[in-house]
Amino acid sequence: MPKRRRVTIADVAARVGLTSITVSRALNRPELVKPETRSRIEAAASELGYVPNAFARGLKHSESRLIGFVTASVDNPFYAEMIKAVSRHAKRHNYAILLFDTDGEPWLEAKAIETLLSYQAAGIILSPVSDEPHYRPAYVERLRNSDVAVVQLDRTLADAGFSAVVLDNAWAGECAARHLLQRVFAETDAVFERRATDLLVVAGPERSRITQERLAGVRKALARRTSTTALSLDIVWGDYTLAPARERVSEHIESRGMPGAIFGLNQLITLGALQAMKAHGIAPDTLSVVSVDRLPYLDIFDIHVPCVVHDGFHAGQRALEMLLERIAEPELAPQTETVRGVLIE
Amino acid sequence: MPKRRRVTIADVAARVGLTSITVSRALNRPELVKPETRSRIEAAASELGYVPNAFARGLKHSESRLIGFVTASVDNPFYAEMIKAVSRHAKRHNYAILLFDTDGEPWLEAKAIETLLSYQAAGIILSPVSDEPHYRPAYVERLRNSDVAVVQLDRTLADAGFSAVVLDNAWAGECAARHLLQRVFAETDAVFERRATDLLVVAGPERSRITQERLAGVRKALARRTSTTALSLDIVWGDYTLAPARERVSEHIESRGMPGAIFGLNQLITLGALQAMKAHGIAPDTLSVVSVDRLPYLDIFDIHVPCVVHDGFHAGQRALEMLLERIAEPELAPQTETVRGVLIE
DNA sequence: CTGTTAGCGCTTTCAT
DNA sequence: ATGAAAGCGCTAACAG
Numbered sequence: 001m002p003k004r005r006r007v008t009i010a011d012v013a014a015r016v017g018l019t020s021i022t023v024s025r026a027l028n029r030p031e032l033v034k035p036e037t038r039s040r041i042e043a044a045a046s047e048l049g050y051v052p053n054a055f056a057r058g059l060k061h062s063e064s065r066l067i068g069f070v071t072a073s074v075d076n077p078f079y080a081e082m083i084k085a086v087s088r089h090a091k092r093h094n095y096a097i098l099l100f101d102t103d104g105e106p107w108l109e110a111k112a113i114e115t116l117l118s119y120q121a122a123g124i125i126l127s128p129v130s131d132e133p134h135y136r137p138a139y140v141e142r143l144r145n146s147d148v149a150v151v152q153l154d155r156t157l158a159d160a161g162f163s164a165v166v167l168d169n170a171w172a173g174e175c176a177a178r179h180l181l182q183r184v185f186a187e188t189d190a191v192f193e194r195r196a197t198d199l200l201v202v203a204g205p206e207r208s209r210i211t212q213e214r215l216a217g218v219r220k221a222l223a224r225r226t227s228t229t230a231l232s233l234d235i236v237w238g239d240y241t242l243a244p245a246r247e248r249v250s251e252h253i254e255s256r257g258m259p260g261a262i263f264g265l266n267q268l269i270t271l272g273a274l275q276a277m278k279a280h281g282i283a284p285d286t287l288s289v290v291s292v293d294r295l296p297y298l299d300i301f302d303i304h305v306p307c308v309v310h311d312g313f314h315a316g317q318r319a320l321e322m323l324l325e326r327i328a329e330p331e332l333a334p335q336t337e338t339v340r341g342v343l344i345e
Numbered sequence: 346m347p348k349r350r351r352v353t354i355a356d357v358a359a360r361v362g363l364t365s366i367t368v369s370r371a372l373n374r375p376e377l378v379k380p381e382t383r384s385r386i387e388a389a390a391s392e393l394g395y396v397p398n399a400f401a402r403g404l405k406h407s408e409s410r411l412i413g414f415v416t417a418s419v420d421n422p423f424y425a426e427m428i429k430a431v432s433r434h435a436k437r438h439n440y441a442i443l444l445f446d447t448d449g450e451p452w453l454e455a456k457a458i459e460t461l462l463s464y465q466a467a468g469i470i471l472s473p474v475s476d477e478p479h480y481r482p483a484y485v486e487r488l489r490n491s492d493v494a495v496v497q498l499d500r501t502l503a504d505a506g507f508s509a510v511v512l513d514n515a516w517a518g519e520c521a522a523r524h525l526l527q528r529v530f531a532e533t534d535a536v537f538e539r540r541a542t543d544l545l546v547v548a549g550p551e552r553s554r555i556t557q558e559r560l561a562g563v564r565k566a567l568a569r570r571t572s573t574t575a576l577s578l579d580i581v582w583g584d585y586t587l588a589p590a591r592e593r594v595s596e597h598i599e600s601r602g603m604p605g606a607i608f609g610l611n612q613l614i615t616l617g618a619l620q621a622m623k624a625h626g627i628a629p630d631t632l633s634v635v636s637v638d639r640l641p642y643l644d645i646f647d648i649h650v651p652c653v654v655h656d657g658f659h660a661g662q663r664a665l666e667m668l669l670e671r672i673a674e675p676e677l678a679p680q681t682e683t684v685r686g687v688l689i690e
Numbered sequence: 691c692t693g694t695t696a697g698c699g700c701t702t703t704c705a706t
Numbered sequence: 707a708t709g710a711a712a713g714c715g716c717t718a719a720c721a722g
Binding site: 008009025028 | 702
Binding site: 300 | 351396400401403404409414420425426428429432433436441443444445446448453456460462463464465491616619629640641642643645647648
């Protein structure tokens with residue numbers, strides 16, 4: 001069976017002996033068409049299998065019902081959660097999601113933005129490949145001059161001037177560090193075993209804003225400590241993925257021995273650190289580990305890694321809501337919303 | 346600063362004193378334009394911030410470089426892996442991904458297909474909300490009459506006649522069951538403790554094809570058993586998510602006691618079963634559990650749940666490749682490719 | 691190598 | 707309540 005030519009409103013119109021404009025109206029502004037005509041048209045449309053052409057419509061209005069989601073890692077569970085939230089709320093408002101996984105490549109990110117502009121995306125939710133201050137992609141200027149709404153999610157570009165939904169990273173760092181100070185490095189009732197490194201923080205990229213904010217939280221908690229014996233703090237850098245975290249922690253254990261405690265700045269980092277510990281025969285319950293982001297399902301096995309958990313679903317939902325507001329009201333001032341996590345022991 | 350009107354090829358043309366068609370050619374078929382003209386045009390285009398209008402182009406060609414990915418659960422890690430693969434390979438061929446999370450709702454699935462048709466999607470990768478035989482969505486007929494390529498992934502519609510990439514479910518079931526027969530219900534060297542239920546299979550929906558295939562594999566392995574003492578097999582049904590699995594297993598333990606072994610038909614089901622065990626104070630190492638799909642990262646904690654693992658990345662990649670072949674060659678016969686898993690102990 | 695014309699499918703005037 | 711004409715931005719087909 002040969003594929004039929006696409007059915008257009010003109011075909012539907014011919015079928016009922018009217019013109020295309022009436023069909024268009026019947027389908028989009030039914031109140032402008034006599035009810036009886038309307039139902040004849042609707043019958044004919046569904047009989048012929050009419051499907052509106054989104055391109056023709058988009059070309060006419062120069063606007064689309066497309067929202068772009070740009071991220072470096074769809075497979076990161078935290079992002080998957082946010083995608084789920086965005087997608088669920090987008091379709092409620094009749095928007096479809098164009099998903100771009102940039103794989104951490106700036107040029108793919110630039111291409112994704114380009115594509116979104118060419119599709120006249122109504123809005124973009126952007127989580128760039130990097131949040132380091134020197135990362136200033138050329139597309140920012142273009143985005144500013146276009147009428148696409150932009151909301152950044154989690155990771156942000158320095159001074160780009162877009163709205164954002166971010167996590168309260170300083171608080172997460174402080175919270176996690178305070179937990180360790182109470183449980184491991186308590187000043188009053190216990191003498192903890194001193195090591196070459198008391199606290200090992202396994203971080204993301206050294207210049208990443210998120211990493212720096214979380215570290216600032218850690219330092220703030222440490223500074224509050226009143227004890228005379230200063231804690232030694234070491235930091236190893238990675239890129240928010242598992243493998244580098246594992247390698248850096250391995251090296252650190254080999255050169256400086258087992259630390260007093262480990263703080264992994266996100267889920268994958270902490271898992272990498274735990275892998276390194278295992279490789280060196282260090283059982284998880286002999287060394288305190290704390291994390292940002294929950295390590296999934298471990299509670300089933302009575303493994304409890306305390307963590308500061310953020311509600312990704314809520315963050316995604318807020319990002320989409322802010323985006324919709326800005327699509328409706330393009331002149332709204334940029335706004336940043338902060339999502340605070342909660343410590344789970 | 347007011348948002349500027351969109352820059353078109355006509356604007357670029359005016360800037361360099363040519364007509365739009367020449368600009369169009371310079372940008373799409375550079376070899377048809379004098380190199381010097383071309384570079385003047387390119388300069389002007391980038392200076393003015395020209396962005397091609399995908400809608401106009403799509404309207405002209407009545408085709409798009411859009412591929413739809415329709416799934417019931419973006420947040421299922423196995424699907425996230427497949428999305429990653431599809432996305433990565435799609436962008437290599439200059440396709441963008443329209444992502445639809447149907448949340449398990451047939452009407453959202455229908456709407457997703459409708460939207461994809463209206464965007465003239467070149468192809469659709471479809472993993473429906475259900476693979477039960479009585480689920481025969483109305484859009485199938487439309488899809489068949491359109492010229493969109495369709496490849497089903499993992500879940501398939503009965504008799505829809507589309508190509509598919511599926512898992513070797515019978516083999517997965519057989520493999521997992523054989524493992525239990527060797528390790529728990531060995532006939533030769535050990536006497537295993539008999540229970541009211543020897544093997545408890547925690548399944549998906551009773552009529553799901555995937556569930557039935559995996560069960561057939563289990564039965565095949567059991568039938569091969571030569572021992573005179575028949576094993577008792579119980580099955581509880583769920584929907585491939587965690588909570589129902591947990592509830593059904595809890596109920597089963599309460600009414601029939603602890604089984605001899607548990608087989609969870611996918612990752613989330615197995616995790617649910619493990620939660621139920623924990624709630625009843627059954628330690629994971631006192632009851633043999635086997636699963637389809639890997640339980641992530643548990644090896645770090647020396648928890649080893651044997652599982653039949655499928656390569657989701659490969660499945661996603663193959664689905665996209667098949668789709669591209671069919672976009673290029675619309676008359677290709679439907680084809681089904683099976684991905685076989687491997688048992689990891 | 692570059693230009694003219696025409697049309698993709700739809701909708702916004704402005705009639706009737 | 708319905709229709710005619712025009713145009714959104716781009717690119718075949720056919721000139722020149």
